Amino acid sequence: MKPESRLLQNIVTRSSSPWMDGSGGSADVVISGRVRLARNLRDQKFPHLLDERSAKSVMDSVALAVNQMNGKEAVPPMTFVPLDDVSSLDRQVLVEKHLLSPQHAQPGRGRALVTRPDEKMAIMVNEEDHVRLQCLHSGLGLETALADAMAVDDLLDEVLDFAFDERSGYLTACPTNVGTGLRASVMVHLPALALADEVGRVLSAVNKLGLVVRGLYGEGTEGTGNVYQISNQITLGQTEKEIVEKLTLVANQVVAEEQRCRDDLLETKRATVEDLVWRAWGILTSARIMSSSEAVKLWSEVRLGVESGIVHGTDMKGINEILVISQPNFVMKSSGHALTPEERDYRRAHLIRQHLASV
Amino acid sequence: MKPESRLLQNIVTRSSSPWMDGSGGSADVVISGRVRLARNLRDQKFPHLLDERSAKSVMDSVALAVNQMNGKEAVPPMTFVPLDDVSSLDRQVLVEKHLLSPQHAQPGRGRALVTRPDEKMAIMVNEEDHVRLQCLHSGLGLETALADAMAVDDLLDEVLDFAFDERSGYLTACPTNVGTGLRASVMVHLPALALADEVGRVLSAVNKLGLVVRGLYGEGTEGTGNVYQISNQITLGQTEKEIVEKLTLVANQVVAEEQRCRDDLLETKRATVEDLVWRAWGILTSARIMSSSEAVKLWSEVRLGVESGIVHGTDMKGINEILVISQPNFVMKSSGHALTPEERDYRRAHLIRQHLASV
Numbered sequence: 270m271k272p273e274s275r276l277l278q279n280i281v282t283r284s285s286s287p288w289m290d291g292s293g294g295s296a297d298v299v300i301s302g303r304v305r306l307a308r309n310l311r312d313q314k315f316p317h318l319l320d321e322r323s324a325k326s327v328m329d330s331v332a333l334a335v336n337q338m339n340g341k342e343a344v345p346p347m348t349f350v351p352l353d354d355v356s357s358l359d360r361q362v363l364v365e366k367h368l369l370s371p372q373h374a375q376p377g378r379g380r381a382l383v384t385r386p387d388e389k390m391a392i393m394v395n396e397e398d399h400v401r402l403q404c405l406h407s408g409l410g411l412e413t414a415l416a417d418a419m420a421v422d423d424l425l426d427e428v429l430d431f432a433f434d435e436r437s438g439y440l441t442a443c444p445t446n447v448g449t450g451l452r453a454s455v456m457v458h459l460p461a462l463a464l465a466d467e468v469g470r471v472l473s474a475v476n477k478l479g480l481v482v483r484g485l486y487g488e489g490t491e492g493t494g495n496v497y498q499i500s501n502q503i504t505l506g507q508t509e510k511e512i513v514e515k516l517t518l519v520a521n522q523v524v525a526e527e528q529r530c531r532d533d534l535l536e537t538k539r540a541t542v543e544d545l546v547w548r549a550w551g552i553l554t555s556a557r558i559m560s561s562s563e564a565v566k567l568w569s570e571v572r573l574g575v576e577s578g579i580v581h582g583t584d585m586k587g588i589n590e591i592l593v594i595s596q597p598n599f600v601m602k603s604s605g606h607a608l609t610p611e612e613r614d615y616r617r618a619h620l621i622r623q624h625l626a627s628v
Numbered sequence: 629m630k631p632e633s634r635l636l637q638n639i640v641t642r643s644s645s646p647w648m649d650g651s652g653g654s655a656d657v658v659i660s661g662r663v664r665l666a667r668n669l670r671d672q673k674f675p676h677l678l679d680e681r682s683a684k685s686v687m688d689s690v691a692l693a694v695n696q697m698n699g700k701e702a703v704p705p706m707t708f709v710p711l712d713d714v715s716s717l718d719r720q721v722l723v724e725k726h727l728l729s730p731q732h733a734q735p736g737r738g739r740a741l742v743t744r745p746d747e748k749m750a751i752m753v754n755e756e757d758h759v760r761l762q763c764l765h766s767g768l769g770l771e772t773a774l775a776d777a778m779a780v781d782d783l784l785d786e787v788l789d790f791a792f793d794e795r796s797g798y799l800t801a802c803p804t805n806v807g808t809g810l811r812a813s814v815m816v817h818l819p820a821l822a823l824a825d826e827v828g829r830v831l832s833a834v835n836k837l838g839l840v841v842r843g844l845y846g847e848g849t850e851g852t853g854n855v856y857q858i859s860n861q862i863t864l865g866q867t868e869k870e871i872v873e874k875l876t877l878v879a880n881q882v883v884a885e886e887q888r889c890r891d892d893l894l895e896t897k898r899a900t901v902e903d904l905v906w907r908a909w910g911i912l913t914s915a916r917i918m919s920s921s922e923a924v925k926l927w928s929e930v931r932l933g934v935e936s937g938i939v940h941g942t943d944m945k946g947i948n949e950i951l952v953i954s955q956p957n958f959v960m961k962s963s964g965h966a967l968t969p970e971e972r973d974y975r976r977a978h979l980i981r982q983h984l985a986s987v
Contacts, residue, residue, distance in 0.1 A: 540974055544916035555910025557903035615899055 273350040280388060281362040281602055284590040284624065286405075287387040291585025293408015297576040298524040300456040300496065300589065301407055303367075304414040304513070306422050307441045307450035308400040311432040315442035316379075316395045324379025324395055331394045334428035335383050344421055345385050347392070352380040361598035367405065370396060371487070390421060397442045398450075400425065409520055411453050411513045419509070438505065448505030453513050455520045456485070460495045460573040461530035464542075468495070471526050475499055478519055485565070485592075494565040494592065499523065531577055546574030553591070554625050558611075559618040564595035587628030594620050632709045639747060640721040640961055643949040643983065645764075646746040650944025652767015656935040657883040659815040659855065659948065660766055662726075663773040663872070665781055666800045666809035667759040670791040674801035675738075675754045683738025683754055690753045693787035694742050703780055704744050706751070711739040720957035726764065729755060730846070749780060756801045757809075759784065768879055770812050770872045778868070797864065807864030812872050814879045815844070819854045819932040820889035823901075827854070830885050834858055837878055844924070844951075853924040853951065858882065890936055905933030912950070913984050917970075918977040923954035946987030953979050 270278070288301050309315060313327050332349045339346040352360060352373075360374040368384060373396040383392035393401040402425075404418035425431075432440040438448040446452070462468040472482045483498045484490030491497065499520060501512050534542050549570035553559075568591040574580035575588050593599055600617045601608050608616060629637070647660050668674060672686055691708045698705040711719060711732075719733040727743060732755040742751035752760040761784075763777035784790075791799040798809040805811070821827040831841045842857045843849030850856065858879060860871050893901050908929035912918075927950040933939035934947050952958055959976045960967050967975060 540916055540970075544977070547914040547916055548911055551910030551912075551914025552907055553910075555906040555913075557899055557906055611899075618903070 273348050274354075276348045276384070276386060277350055277355060277359060279386065280366065280368070280384070281359045281599075284593040284599070284620075285586065286366055286593065288389050288405035288407050289586070289589040289592070290407050291589060293406060293410045295521070295524045296408040296585060298457055298459070298527045299409040299520060300458055301405055302409055302411040302414050303403060303405050303454045303456070303498075304411060304418045305401060305403040305452045305454075306418055307398040307439065307446045307452075308402065308422070308425070308429075309432045309440055309442065310399050311430045313399060316397065316399060317442065319379065319395070321378045327399050328379050328381050328394055330429060331381065331383065331392065331400060331425075334425045335392070337428050338421070338424040341424060343424060344390070344417075345387070347383045347385045347390060347421075350382045350384070352382060355382075358598055358602055362596075362602050365596035365599050366593060369393060370401075372396065390417065392421075398446070400429070400431075409455060409517065409524070411455065411517050411520075415451075415453070415509055415513050445502075446504050449507070449509050449512060451504055451509050451512055452500055453516050454498045454500030455516065456496060456498050457520065457523055457527070458494070458496055458569065458572060458576070459523070459527050460569050460576075461534050462527050463492075463495045464534060464545075465530050467526070467530060468497075471523060472497060472499075475519055475523065478515075479503060480516065480519055493562070494569040496569070531573075535577055542573070542577065543579055545570050546577075546579050550574065550580065550625075553621055555622070556618045558614045559621065560614055561595050561597055561617065564591065564617060564621060568592055568595065583628050587624070590624060590628075591621060594624055632707050633713075635707045635743070635745060636709055636714060636718060638745065639725065639727070639743070640718045640958075643952040643958070644945065645725055645952065647748050647764035647766050648945070648948040648951070649766050650948060652765060652769045654880070654883045655767040655944060657816055657818070657886045658768040658879060659817055660764055661768055661770040661773050661879075662762060662764050662813045662815070662857075663770060663777045664760060664762040664811045664813075665777055666757040666798065666805045666811075667761065667781070667784070667788075668791045668799055668801065669758050670789045672758060675756065675758060676801065678738065678754070680737045686758050687738050687740050687753055689788060690740070690742070690751070690759060690784075693784045694751070696787050697780070697783040700783060702783060703749075703776075704746070706742045706744045706749060706780075709741045709743070711741060714741075717957055717961055721955075721961050724955035724958050725952060728752060729760075731755065749776065751780075757805070759788070759790075768814060768876065768883070770814065770876050770879075774810075774812070774868055774872050804861075805863050808866070808868050808871060810863055810868050810871055811859050812875050813857045813859030814875065815855060815857050816879065816882055816886070817853070817855055817928065817931060817935070818882070818886050819928050819935075820893050821886050822851075822854045823893060823904075824889050826885070826889060827856075830882060831856060831858075834878055834882065838862060839875065839878055852921070853928040855928070890932075894936055901932070901936065902938055904929050905936075905938045909933065909939065909984075912980055914981070915977045917973045918980065919973055920954050920956055920976065923950065923976060923980060927951055927954065942987050946983070949983060949987075950980060953983055 335347055335349050363369040364371050364374045368391050373393050379395045381394035389405050391403050404414040406414040439450040441447050441450055459468050462471055479502055481500050481502050485493045485496040501516055549567040553567050572588050600613050604616050694706055694708050722728040723730050723733045727750050732752050738754045740753035748764050750762050763773040765773040797807040800806050800809055818827050821830055840859050840861050844852045844855040860875055908926040912926050931947050959972050963975050
């Protein structure tokens with residue numbers, strides 16, 4: 270097996286992702302932080318305008334740059350995975366593991382993923398931009414994620430000639446990314462605010478501060494598992510550091526609101542919360558048929574239990590893995606063959622029981 | 629502590645009742661069989677017409693007869709418990725344990741319960757009739773229950789002068805009981821027929837055969853836990869043996885319908901049934917707040933699992949006890965003090981978890 274296939278199979282068959290291991294700052298509310306940098310090669314058209322040969326040429330340039338970077342040992346080596354060689358199912362699992370965007374998982378010319386065993390660093394090649402570098406980090410660690418991403422960006426920059434304009438900054442396919450090319454986001458879990466019906470108020474305040482709120486899997490998935498991704502909208506006119514600082518500030522406020530709400534709930538309705546948490550635990554460890562949406566809902570309730578100290582002896586890492594196990598393509602991948610929706614729900618319940626028996 | 633108090637406290641604080649221990653014929657469908665004989669003393673008015681002194685006199689006569697019977701060693705000794713000495717809460721627990729009728733648990737003159745440690749034999753004194761003797765039996769054992777009841781009846785008859793008319797048979801307060809004074813009933817668990825929405829059809833056929841169908845706790849509780857009590861309506865013009873034979877015949881048909889339905893379900897929807905059963909198990913072993921009606925519903929689903937061999941390593945006796953633990957007054961009694969409805973639901977969940985951890 271080629272090294273890139275080995276890495277890929279390792280990633281798509283395991284439910285754990287080191288950036289979801291429950292470590293880091295405010296990890297009882299913040300699942301992860303993410304920093305994404307958009308970069309384009311100066312001498313090539315943007316991806317949506319590329320012909321097949323030029324797309325291939327972009328791939329080759331990035332592959333070369335990654336190769337040179339790997340020789341430097343400044344950052345952990347990354348592996349270049351041309352997506353043409355990756356099955357459709359594996360690509361969908363990579364979406365579920367947040368390593369590919371849904372768009373980038375579609376079949377298309379000259380697409381690649383560059384990543385490494387810890388899944389914390391990934392580059393999508395020829396997505397909306399030639400290079401979309403993302404760094405994922407458990408908990409609220411945007412500064413670290415930014416520093417890590419910029420270290421890789423610097424190393425790539427030594428080889429690649431990125432389109433950069435003194436006045437506008439980095440040029441991107443979509444004008445909303447021009448400037449820093451930076452999108453920073455935090456993935457927060459807000460079960461108590463949801464129970465208290467306050468999540469709308471808090472997130473609308475976040476919107477008014479110029480930040481964007483999306484769901485666990487982007488737009489249209491708001492509310493799923495009470496997980497929200499909060500990210501910056503503006504990439505221009507602020508430094509990377511300022512963007513990350515502002516987002517961190519707002520994230521800390523959301524964290525404080527959620528924590529206050531949890532304290533309130535535990536003080537005034539402890540039995541109700543315990544009941545909610547333990548019922549979810551009981552169903553997850555017992556059910557024989559489970560839909561993806563129910564699994565994520567129950568995951569949220571059990572995670573609240575771990576966050577609140579109601580559930581002991583189970584670490585956040587093990588609980589977070591249920592989020593991955595819940596996803597349809599991961600379930601399918603784990604079975605080794607195609608499954609009907611009914612078979613998938615049966616297998617999902619089995620995987621979750623098996624997983625919870627081991628954590 | 630007086631012997632009658634000791635017996636009573638033993639009964640009202642334990643969740644087990646030997647007549648619900650899951651033994652006996654067709655025990656996967658039939659929880660229990662019950663035979664009740666109505667008798668009245670010839671020289672006294674019926675209970676609803678009795679003044680306090682006469683009611684007391686009936687009590688004394690029955691107490692004497694029981695005392696003499698106990699000397700004979702033909703049947704296990706029974707203990708006479710005047711209900712005036714029993715707290716209202718304990719009387720309500722006796723209703724939940726099927727040893728008193730709701731009417732007989734009300735405060736009133738000259739009421740008593742005669743029973744024994746295995747709870748299988750009980751006499752209500754001065755209920756609707758002077759003597760209402762019931763024999764309970766696990767599984768479908770009406771013939772045995774009838775023989776046991778008649779043995780006690782014969783012994784009482786040696787001392788008491790029962791009102792008996794050559795043409796009409798035993799005289800009773802309500803004309804519907806005249807003749808044999810016998811009401812035989814079987815308590816059946818029909819979860820598969822309920823799942824298949826066939827329970828209405830089957831029970832309406834039972835009605836057409838001249839039998840009566842009631843719920844777990846009598847009229848108005850139909851459907852509770854998918855438990856039904858089927859009993860004879862006619863007490864006159866048939867011998868005791870004929871009544872019991874006919875009911876047994878019908879019960880066997882209901883058992884066959886339920887079993888056919890279970891086989892069908894397990895063949896065509898096994899995963900669905902397993903999911904239902906294990907979810908119920910998961911919730912019962914995990915929840916922190918549980919209403920009585922939810923507990924009985926989940927009990928029914930878990931019992932289906934035991935009946936179908938889906939749940940192993942747990943005996944029917946242990947599962948059946950959940951029915952008792954679910955009841956509000958038993959929960960209250962077990963706590964030793966008054967509880968609000970919320971506290972009761974919390975304690976019920978606790979008791980059920982504790983119980984299931986031990987079975």
